[in-house]
Amino acid sequence: MFKMHEKKNKRIKSFKELPGDITRTAETVGIEETEKRRSGSFLQLDESALFARVIGRFKGQIEIMDTKDALEKYDWLHNYYWKLVDMDKDVYTKKAEKEFMGGYFLRILPGEKIQFPIQSCMYISKQRCKQNVHNIIIAEPGSEAQIITGCAVSRDIKAAEHIGISEFYVKKGARLTSTMIHNWSMETKVRPRSAALVEDNASFMSNYVILNPVRDLQMSPVAKCIGKNSVVRFSSLLHAENKSLMDVGSRVELIGDGSRAEVISRAIAKDNSKIIVRGVMQSENPTVKAHLECSGLLLGSKSTIHAIPELLATGEGIDMSHEAAVGKIAEKEILYLMSRGLTRDEATALIIRGFLDTRILHLPSSLDNIIRGLTEKVAEGL
Amino acid sequence: MYNILEIKNLSVEINKKKILRNINITMWGGQSYVMFGPNGSGKTSLLMTVMGMPGYPVKKGKIILENKDITKKTVDERARLGMGIAFQLPQEIKGVKLIDMLKISAGKKPNQELSSDEKKLIKKFMLDEMLDRDVNLDFSGGEKKRAEVLQLLFMKPKVLLLDEPDSGVDLESLKMIGEEIQRYIEKNNASALVITHQGHILEHMGVEKACVLLKNTIYCYNEPQKILESIRKNGYKGCLRCMKRRIKE
Ligand SMILES: Nc1ncnc2c1ncn2[C@@H]1O[C@H](COP(=O)(O)OP(=O)(O)OP(=O)(O)O)[C@@H](O)[C@H]1O
Ligand SMILES: [Mg+2]
Numbered sequence: 155m156f157k158m159h160e161k162k163n164k165r166i167k168s169f170k171e172l173p174g175d176i177t178r179t180a181e182t183v184g185i186e187e188t189e190k191r192r193s194g195s196f197l198q199l200d201e202s203a204l205f206a207r208v209i210g211r212f213k214g215q216i217e218i219m220d221t222k223d224a225l226e227k228y229d230w231l232h233n234y235y236w237k238l239v240d241m242d243k244d245v246y247t248k249k250a251e252k253e254f255m256g257g258y259f260l261r262i263l264p265g266e267k268i269q270f271p272i273q274s275c276m277y278i279s280k281q282r283c284k285q286n287v288h289n290i291i292i293a294e295p296g297s298e299a300q301i302i303t304g305c306a307v308s309r310d311i312k313a314a315e316h317i318g319i320s321e322f323y324v325k326k327g328a329r330l331t332s333t334m335i336h337n338w339s340m341e342t343k344v345r346p347r348s349a350a351l352v353e354d355n356a357s358f359m360s361n362y363v364i365l366n367p368v369r370d371l372q373m374s375p376v377a378k379c380i381g382k383n384s385v386v387r388f389s390s391l392l393h394a395e396n397k398s399l400m401d402v403g404s405r406v407e408l409i410g411d412g413s414r415a416e417v418i419s420r421a422i423a424k425d426n427s428k429i430i431v432r433g434v435m436q437s438e439n440p441t442v443k444a445h446l447e448c449s450g451l452l453l454g455s456k457s458t459i460h461a462i463p464e465l466l467a468t469g470e471g472i473d474m475s476h477e478a479a480v481g482k483i484a485e486k487e488i489l490y491l492m493s494r495g496l497t498r499d500e501a502t503a504l505i506i507r508g509f510l511d512t513r514i515l516h517l518p519s520s521l522d523n524i525i526r527g528l529t530e531k532v533a534e535g536l
Numbered sequence: 537m538y539n540i541l542e543i544k545n546l547s548v549e550i551n552k553k554k555i556l557r558n559i560n561i562t563m564w565g566g567q568s569y570v571m572f573g574p575n576g577s578g579k580t581s582l583l584m585t586v587m588g589m590p591g592y593p594v595k596k597g598k599i600i601l602e603n604k605d606i607t608k609k610t611v612d613e614r615a616r617l618g619m620g621i622a623f624q625l626p627q628e629i630k631g632v633k634l635i636d637m638l639k640i641s642a643g644k645k646p647n648q649e650l651s652s653d654e655k656k657l658i659k660k661f662m663l664d665e666m667l668d669r670d671v672n673l674d675f676s677g678g679e680k681k682r683a684e685v686l687q688l689l690f691m692k693p694k695v696l697l698l699d700e701p702d703s704g705v706d707l708e709s710l711k712m713i714g715e716e717i718q719r720y721i722e723k724n725n726a727s728a729l730v731i732t733h734q735g736h737i738l739e740h741m742g743v744e745k746a747c748v749l750l751k752n753t754i755y756c757y758n759e760p761q762k763i764l765e766s767i768r769k770n771g772y773k774g775c776l777r778c779m780k781r782r783i784k785e
Contacts, residue, residue: 486627487627487629487632489589489590489611489627490623490626490627490629491629491632491637491640492610492611492612492615493587493589493611493612493615493620493621493623494615494637494640494641494687494691495612495615495616495640495641495643495691496612496640497612498612501612504632504636504640505629505631505632507631508629508630508631508632508636508670509630509631510631511630511631
């Protein structure tokens with residue numbers, strides 16, 4: 155079916171064996187080199203998985219390995235592989251299937267509540283690299299975990315492409331938070347393709363943060379709330395500059411009784427960039443509740459934000475709503491801050507920092523601090 | 537005593553409409569001023585102009601802070617020179633917390649700690665449980681007023697422009713706010729220009745001078761109690777009649 159470890163880089167044991175510039179860049183997407191406050195790590199460098207490991211005391215609670223290895227090891231995994239994302243969806247999914255280069259398989263064992271986040275890093279360090287990864291995440295019944303996925307490219311890379319398939323299975327009563335941080339470049343094309351299946355009383359919280367330029371990003375993860383009282387939340391913080399093009403959406407299908415969904419996006423477009431923020435909520439079940447919210451901030455006269463919220467409701471009793479607001483920074487807010495002694499630039503930075511409010515991600519403080527640090531840098535750089 | 541702020545012959549026009557005409561006020565260190573006037577007479581506009589908020593173009597006249605002409609200075613420059621304002625209707629800002637505002641007012645960076653005196657004052661203003669809330673967002677009327685005055689005190693200004701600091705404030709808070717402002721003024725030889733309709737805050741402050749702003753200009757300078765009594769008895773119509781009499785004389 156596929157050949158193991160083709161074009162393989164030499165496997166390593168920890169991030170410490172990587173060149174310093176790679177670990178430094180990886181740090182900007184939440185990857186902790188020391189793994190001190192992590193329960194497991196995975197690294198994909200260019201075309202191959204370099205290492206996957208569970209930190210000592212978390213052994214027996216989680217399992218993490220190269221998806222290729224996992225498919226060899228577990229026959230049953232074929233019941234999960236390409237079962238949520240349609241392999242024939244588009245040219246990118248087809249390519250990811252044909253030129254499969256690994257990715258991570260993560261399983262949180264039943265009832266295990268993992269104290270520290272699991273980190274996975276997708277890194278591009280080679281010129282014209284085309285990275286196609288396939289991740290499968292299974293949160294077994296009653297488990298709880300935080301995943302942080304950091305994707306980055308080395309600064310000197312001229313052209314690169316990343317296709318990432320992610321399939322999330324959140325079983326009965328499980329709680330899974332996935333936080334993805336991207337740091338690409340004006341030369342990178344990015345096509346994540348994700349889907350999640352959320353069972354009874356389970357919750358899936360998906361956070362997405364991109365604050366650095368990208369040539370062209372298009373994604374629209376899908377979550378299916380099939381379970382009773384299942385909960386899904388998609389939150390994103392987007393900051394586009396230069397000529398970046400970001401088309402970021404999400405789609406939630408509310409099927410189970412009492413399922414709930416929330417989609418919150420904050421988008422800032424600067425320079426000649428364009429952001430399209432989409433959100434689709436769909437249901438035929440009168441007991442569900444869903445809310446979609448998008449706020450956009452335009453900096454400069456040439457940037458564009460296109461907010462497209464969609465509600466598809468069939469049947470009486472469905473409670474779905476959306477709010478969208480796009481505009482520039484309110485002059486009155488700047489003046490209020492200036493009257494307390496801030497310069498116009500300082501006031502603008504503070505408002506932007508507040509707009510990219512990490513509180514919408516509901517992260518534990520160690521992860522929140524990382525992302526807040528990133529948003530502060532963006533705000534200061536403006 | 538020294539001359540802190542001089543407003544000289546100040547006139548402001550918005551879209552050809554006269555908002556303020558020939559305003560003259562001189563403020564002394566350690567002494568405060570109160571300004572009365574009916575709704576729409578131009579009180580807030582005067583404070584906004586003195587603070588340097590855009591949208592109040594000065595047609596004529598000068599604003600002088602400690603012998604320095606600040607008429608052309610921007611609002612943040614004035615703030616850094618020692619002008620401070622507590623707004624009548626303070627702005628809400630999503631994502632900016634009250635604690636951020638207090639640190640900014642105190643001239644501190646986000647990662648700098650507040651001093652123990654500052655922390656005590658926050659407690660006294662009963663705002664210690666609101667520090668992480670977005671500033672003014674869903675604050676009650678009284679909470680907004682307390683937050684405004686507290687930010688102002690943290691700025692350590694020479695001139696305090698107080699736009700109705702007593703409106704909607706309960707009696708206990710009013711006493712506390714008034715006393716704290718007064719304590720600050722005496723200790724720092726600062727000066728306040730207070731706008732009030734009811735005059736309640738004056739019971740807790742030592743305000744020596746008062747004026748009435750009517751139809752965009754100052755009609756009368758007198759002692760605060762005299763003006764307040766006269767307004768209570770005869771209303772602002774009485775002020776107008778008095779003015780006409782004086783013009784005839
Ligand atoms: N930006 C503006 N554009 C047009 N008119 C304005 C503007 N600002 C103030 N005005 C007008 O100027 C007049 C004075 O307003 P101001 O807010 O200064 O009154 P005030 O004395 O503070 O009243 P109140 O006691 O109700 O607070 C009002 O008629 C008001 O509508
Ligand atoms: Mg007013």
